Amino acid sequence: MSTTPRxxxxxxxxxxxxxxxxQDGTRRRIxxxxxxxxxxxxxxGASIRTxxxxxxxxxxxxxxxxxxxxxxxxxxxxxxxxxxxxxxxEALLSAGxxxxxxxxxxxxxxxxxxxxxxxxxxxxxxxxxxxxPELAAPALAQREKSSALLVxxxxxxxxxxxxxxPEVLVTAAAIATMGLRIPYWYEPxxxxxxxxxxxxxxxxxxxxxxxxxSP
Amino acid sequence: MSTTPRxxxxxxxxxxxxxxxxQDGTRRRIxxxxxxxxxxxxxxGASIRTxxxxxxxxxxxxxxxxxxxxxxxxxxxxxxxxxxxxxxxEALLSAGxxxxxxxxxxxxxxxxxxxxxxxxxxxxxxxxxxxxPELAAPALAQREKSSALLVxxxxxxxxxxxxxxPEVLVTAAAIATMGLRIPYWYEPxxxxxxxxxxxxxxxxxxxxxxxxxSP
Amino acid sequence: MSTTPRxxxxxxxxxxxxxxxxQDGTRRRIxxxxxxxxxxxxxxGASIRTxxxxxxxxxxxxxxxxxxxxxxxxxxxxxxxxxxxxxxxEALLSAGxxxxxxxxxxxxxxxxxxxxxxxxxxxxxxxxxxxxPELAAPALAQREKSSALLVxxxxxxxxxxxxxxPEVLVTAAAIATMGLRIPYWYEPxxxxxxxxxxxxxxxxxxxxxxxxxSP
Amino acid sequence: MSTTPRxxxxxxxxxxxxxxxxQDGTRRRIxxxxxxxxxxxxxxGASIRTxxxxxxxxxxxxxxxxxxxxxxxxxxxxxxxxxxxxxxxEALLSAGxxxxxxxxxxxxxxxxxxxxxxxxxxxxxxxxxxxxPELAAPALAQREKSSALLVxxxxxxxxxxxxxxPEVLVTAAAIATMGLRIPYWYEPxxxxxxxxxxxxxxxxxxxxxxxxxSP
DNA sequence: AATGAATGAGCCTTCATTCAT
DNA sequence: CATGAATGAAGGCTCATTCAT
Numbered sequence: 001m002s003t004t005p006r007x008x009x010x011x012x013x014x015x016x017x018x019x020x021x022x023q024d025g026t027r028r029r030i031x032x033x034x035x036x037x038x039x040x041x042x043x044x045g046a047s048i049r050t051x052x053x054x055x056x057x058x059x060x061x062x063x064x065x066x067x068x069x070x071x072x073x074x075x076x077x078x079x080x081x082x083x084x085x086x087x088x089x090e091a092l093l094s095a096g097x098x099x100x101x102x103x104x105x106x107x108x109x110x111x112x113x114x115x116x117x118x119x120x121x122x123x124x125x126x127x128x129x130x131x132x133p134e135l136a137a138p139a140l141a142q143r144e145k146s147s148a149l150l151v152x153x154x155x156x157x158x159x160x161x162x163x164x165x166p167e168v169l170v171t172a173a174a175i176a177t178m179g180l181r182i183p184y185w186y187e188p189x190x191x192x193x194x195x196x197x198x199x200x201x202x203x204x205x206x207x208x209x210x211x212x213x214s215p
Numbered sequence: 216m217s218t219t220p221r222x223x224x225x226x227x228x229x230x231x232x233x234x235x236x237x238q239d240g241t242r243r244r245i246x247x248x249x250x251x252x253x254x255x256x257x258x259x260g261a262s263i264r265t266x267x268x269x270x271x272x273x274x275x276x277x278x279x280x281x282x283x284x285x286x287x288x289x290x291x292x293x294x295x296x297x298x299x300x301x302x303x304x305e306a307l308l309s310a311g312x313x314x315x316x317x318x319x320x321x322x323x324x325x326x327x328x329x330x331x332x333x334x335x336x337x338x339x340x341x342x343x344x345x346x347x348p349e350l351a352a353p354a355l356a357q358r359e360k361s362s363a364l365l366v367x368x369x370x371x372x373x374x375x376x377x378x379x380x381p382e383v384l385v386t387a388a389a390i391a392t393m394g395l396r397i398p399y400w401y402e403p404x405x406x407x408x409x410x411x412x413x414x415x416x417x418x419x420x421x422x423x424x425x426x427x428x429s430p
Numbered sequence: 431m432s433t434t435p436r437x438x439x440x441x442x443x444x445x446x447x448x449x450x451x452x453q454d455g456t457r458r459r460i461x462x463x464x465x466x467x468x469x470x471x472x473x474x475g476a477s478i479r480t481x482x483x484x485x486x487x488x489x490x491x492x493x494x495x496x497x498x499x500x501x502x503x504x505x506x507x508x509x510x511x512x513x514x515x516x517x518x519x520e521a522l523l524s525a526g527x528x529x530x531x532x533x534x535x536x537x538x539x540x541x542x543x544x545x546x547x548x549x550x551x552x553x554x555x556x557x558x559x560x561x562x563p564e565l566a567a568p569a570l571a572q573r574e575k576s577s578a579l580l581v582x583x584x585x586x587x588x589x590x591x592x593x594x595x596p597e598v599l600v601t602a603a604a605i606a607t608m609g610l611r612i613p614y615w616y617e618p619x620x621x622x623x624x625x626x627x628x629x630x631x632x633x634x635x636x637x638x639x640x641x642x643x644s645p
Numbered sequence: 646m647s648t649t650p651r652x653x654x655x656x657x658x659x660x661x662x663x664x665x666x667x668q669d670g671t672r673r674r675i676x677x678x679x680x681x682x683x684x685x686x687x688x689x690g691a692s693i694r695t696x697x698x699x700x701x702x703x704x705x706x707x708x709x710x711x712x713x714x715x716x717x718x719x720x721x722x723x724x725x726x727x728x729x730x731x732x733x734x735e736a737l738l739s740a741g742x743x744x745x746x747x748x749x750x751x752x753x754x755x756x757x758x759x760x761x762x763x764x765x766x767x768x769x770x771x772x773x774x775x776x777x778p779e780l781a782a783p784a785l786a787q788r789e790k791s792s793a794l795l796v797x798x799x800x801x802x803x804x805x806x807x808x809x810x811p812e813v814l815v816t817a818a819a820i821a822t823m824g825l826r827i828p829y830w831y832e833p834x835x836x837x838x839x840x841x842x843x844x845x846x847x848x849x850x851x852x853x854x855x856x857x858x859s860p
Numbered sequence: 861a862a863t864g865a866a867t868g869a870g871c872c873t874t875c876a877t878t879c880a881t
Numbered sequence: 882c883a884t885g886a887a888t889g890a891a892g893g894c895t896c897a898t899t900c901a902t
Contacts, residue, residue, distance in 0.1 A: 008344040026865080044259035045345065048893055060895075061866050069893065126341055129223040130260065166418045170407070174419050177396040178389045185388060192385070200385045204423045212427075241882085263876055275878080276883050284876065438774040456861080474689035475775065478897055490899080491862050499897065556771060559653040560690065596848045600837070603830055604823045604849050611822040622815070633811045634819050637852045671886080693872060705874075706887050714872065 007040040009183055014117055017083035027065045029055050031079070034072045039119035039183075043073055043130040073123070074131055077139040080117070080124035085146045087113045092149060099157030100211060103175075106150050107205045108198040110179045115194045118183030125180055147176060154209065164210035175205045222255045224398050229334055232298035242280045244270050246294070249287045254334035254398075258288055258345040288338070289346055292354040295332070295339035300361045302328045307364060314372030315426055318390075319417040321365050325394045326413040333398030340395055362391060372424065379425035390420045437470045439613055444549055447513035457495045459485050461509070464502045469549035469613075473503055473560040500565055503557060507569040510547070510554035515576045517543045522579060529587030530641055533605075536580050537635045538628040540609045545624045548613030555610055577606060587639065594640035605635045652685040654828055659762055662728035672710045674700050676724070679717045684764035684828075688718055688775040718768070719776055722784040725762070725769035730791045732758045737794060744802030745856060748820075751795050752850045753843040755824045760839045763828030770825055792821060802854065809855035820850045 013036055016028070023031065033054040037046035048069055052059040066072045091109035095101045114121045128136050151172045157163035165171035178201050188194050228251055231243070238246065248269040252261035263284055267274040281287045306324035310316045329336045343351050366387045372378035380386035393416050403409050443466055446458070453461065463484040467476035478499055482489040496502045521539035525531045544551045558566050581602045587593035595601035608631050618624050658681055661673070668676065678699040682691035693714055697704040711717045736754035740746045759766045773781050796817045802808035810816035823846050833839050 040344075042257060042259055042345070044257055047891075049891080057865095058867055059893085060868075063894070064865055129255075130257070166415050167407075170412065170415045171419060173396070173400060174393045174416070177392050181388070181392040181395060192382075197385065200381050201389070203381045204386060204389050207422045207425070208419045210422070262874075264874080272882095273884055274876080275885075278877070279882055470774075472687060472689055472775070474687055477895075479895080487861095488863055489897080490864070493898070494861055559685075560687070596845050597837075600842065600845045601849060603826070604846070607822050607826040608819045610826060611818070615818060622812075627815065630811050630815045631819070634816060634853045637855070638849045640852070642857075692870080694870085702886095703888055704872080705889075708873070709886055 008042070009039055009118055009122060014119055016079065017117060017120065026055075026057070026061075030057075030062060030065055030072065031076060035076055035119050035123060038073060038076065038123045038127055043069075043123075043127045070131060070135055073127060074135040074139075076120065076123050077128055077131065077136070080120040081139045081142040081146070083117070083120070084110075084113050084124070085142050088146055088149050092153075099153055099160060099162050100206065102153040103150070103157065103163075103205055103209065104202040106153060107175060107179075107202040110150075110176065111182065111198040111201045112194060114179045114182040115186060115188065115197055118186075121180070122183045147172070150176060157209065162211065165208060171208050174208060178204065223257075224254055224333055224337060229332055232294065232332055232335065241270075241272075245272075245277060245280055245287065246291060250291055250334050250338060253288060253291065253342055254337045258284075258338075258342040285346060285350055288342060289350040289354075291335065291338050292343055292346065292351070295335040296354045296357040296361070298332070298335070299325075299328050299339070300357050303361055303364050307368075314368055314375060314377050315421065317368040318365070318372065318378075318420055318424065321368060322390060322394075322417040322420045323413040325365075325391065326397065326416040327409060329394040329397040330401055330403065330409045330412055333401075336395070337398050362387070365391060369424065377426065380423060386423050389423060393419065438472075439469055439548055439552060444547055446509065447547055447550065456485075456487075460487075460492060460495055460502065461506060465506055465549050465553060468503060468506065468557055469552045473499075473553075473557045500561060503553070504561055504565040504569075506550065506553050507558055507561065507566070510550040511569045511572040511576070513547070513550070514540075514543050514554070515572050518576055518579050522583075529583055529590060529592050530636065532583040533580070533587065533593075533635055533639065534632040536583060537605060537609075537632040540580075540606065541612065541628040541631045542624060544609040544612040545616055545618065545627055548616075551610070552613050577602070580606060584639065592641065595638060601638050604638060608634065653687070654684055654763055654767060659764055661724065662762055662765065671700075671702075675702075675707060675710055675717065676721060680721055680764050680768060683718060683721065683772055684767045688714075688768075688772045715776060715780055718772060719780040719784075721765065721768055722773055722776065722781070725765040726784045726787040726791070728762070728765070729755075729758050729769070730787050733791055733794050737798075744798055744805060744807050745851065747798040748795070748802065748808075748850055748854065749847040751798060752820060752824075752847040755795075755821065756827065756843040756846040757839060759824040759827040760831055760833070760842055763831075766825070767828045792817070795821060799854065807856065810853060816853050819853060823849065 016032055016035065030051070034046070034051055037051055037054065040046075041050075048059050048062060051069075051072075052062055055062075062072075066075070087109045088106055091105040092102060095105035124139070128139060131139075151168065154163055154165065154168055154172055158165065158168060182197075186192075186197065231247055231250065245266070249261075249266055252266055252269065255261075256265075263274045263277060266284075266287075267277055270277075277284075277287075281290070302324045303321055306320040307317060310320035339354070343354060346354075366383065369378055369380065369383055369387055373380065373383060397412075401407075401412065446462055446465065460481070464476075464481055467481055467484065470476075471480075478489045478492060481499075481502075482492055485492075492499075492502075496505070517539045518536055521535040522532060525535035554569070558569060561569075581598065584593055584595065584598055584602055588595065588598060612627075616622075616627065661677055661680065675696070679691070679696055682696055682699065685691075686695075693704050693707060696714075696717075697707055700707075707717075711720070732754045733751055736750040737747060740750035769784070773784060776784075796813065799808055799810065799813055799817055803810065803813060827842075831837075831842065
């Protein structure tokens, strides 16, 4: 009854993270367009034909670059998780040794990543289920490692008596979750620039952990 | 390369909320099975054939009960949003007049709803994009009203000087978001029963709002 | 439902006949692999990609050696029919002038050819229909000449009163047919070596023609 | 370079054997057209689209009647082998107890079957390789049983001293083979009607077995 | 000779849906 | 209400082939 081009996100087209930039020309263009399509219409909702048309190729040509539609998603998942993990790791490295600084750094990086690459965040978080287990595995492993970084920082803070969360894992989940929904409601604006959002999320995270910053 | 029955949720099959129980037998069984399928495989990933088989009917028979596949999703969305909104309203009614009590009641109800009906939560939150605007509209309207309830409670607390969030809307989003991801990681257990999870989320919400409960 | 590598023949990989040996290296390797593939999976069932992989080349490279997939089959057909015809001609030359000796020589050669080159026999006999008429024509012409050799030998035997078949053409067809099915059931063994099979078929042929050898 | 509608057989369209006549209307028409197509262009050379068009249906409609293209072939194989086996069995039943009569009856039935249903014979003999093993299995089992009938009759004749073949199995193979190639060269004519062909093949078979009928 | 990207037609099959029964 | 045959569009993917390098 209705031919509906509906879109899941408010975000405009955003570039791939640096991790994927080095890829060869056509392959990269395929990834870029697939990112938009999978983000907006879902993996199952986007067709190879639509993707090919978006890239300006014949459907069959896609198979010179990826062995299947699933592999395109798998590559996006790999790129997305890698970029995310790298961002967290760098944040941790440039933060001081204190748990407060570290959590702040982690949350800021997490937030910035999701606000800067909303489509990638959505695809990586919502469409992974469409992947065969063996193709999803690498991404899931990296995801585990990323969330461990936060849990460890929190645990150290608890051990040091700096953090007093009501329960560590539930609180860690709550903190990580704040970032995940960003693509669905947030749009950068002068009133709320990305960097300010990152600060706010860090502040909220620390509040959940029982840290009182301003009296 | 892979024949993969992959599932998005850890949750087992859960019943429809009371709001949908009154529906006629077959129609209700269709909704129940559609709920499982849309939750696990996505709206586009689940086919009318699969749904029919799950219900024990021929595909064509579904059209005696719903005018289209989209309408099945729309009905689930209606039911889900209605149940959710109703839960929030009741929570608010049975809470006292204080903002702390009200936020606690709202967050608890929000959490309970998502933990008790994880499939419905997922379908309602992730699959609405597959609906034509006119079919999604009622659900989106109700969603607006629901989130307004929280924002209002927070705002009154701010006005009364009870709450001191760093920023009202971002904080409200963070609080609401805690609930939305529950289906993806939470499973009821003795160590963390649903009611305890609700308490924890309420506590975390109040912390974000600057309320110090235990000294 | 099934990913099935099925094979039509029991025969292992066999070499091309001498007639084709003189061909240049890569071109010959293409013919050799095509022979296996066309024999086992049929002309339409084997793809240029599979063939290229078997040879260790890219699909496009095949076109440096043959103008099309059909031409590969045509060349196999040519080689096969030529080798077959050559074998019959040589057999006839080294046989004495008597019809019995000649039929024996022809049948033996026919049998040996089919037992020694089962793949080629299958391709040449079963896959020719996949060729455009103009490409199939040379092979069909040679086939005509080959079967004429047998019919002539028989006819002379009849004229001389040595052979008393119930009907010349049907008997000739029956004799020729014995060889054609060899690839489907025969495997060389100590109990039934190729040469013995050839003798048996010759004996059977002569019996059909009414010749009583052993009293 | 060439769009070639080539045909493997000289035979015109022939009906399905009685065994398949009882099938429901559309399903049967699919089988009938598939028989022509698979016989003339091979299983891989015939497409679902071509088949659908020949039946006057949409391609998708075929899947209301058969779960896959392979299953259509499997059903033809079943029907063909069943009809063939049935013909042999009936021939044996109406023959007297003597080995000569029995071989004559078997060969006549075998020949009649192949001359009357040439396309079925071709499909059943040449296209079975395109079937997944589990789908081909029933047909292969029946084939085994059918050829056992001939071998048994011959063996009994040998035991009784009536037959003196040079070697039982090779002779049996030669006898059975005569029938298999009929579709490729035989066309019913006044000069050589089907029944006469059957007599000739029976005569040739008995000659191979060492039986001298007319002095 | 060989490559790899690209093509356009075509592959088998599944899709949501309709309709006569 | 329920069915089963039918539809027409679209699904992911493979086909043989071309061409610039």
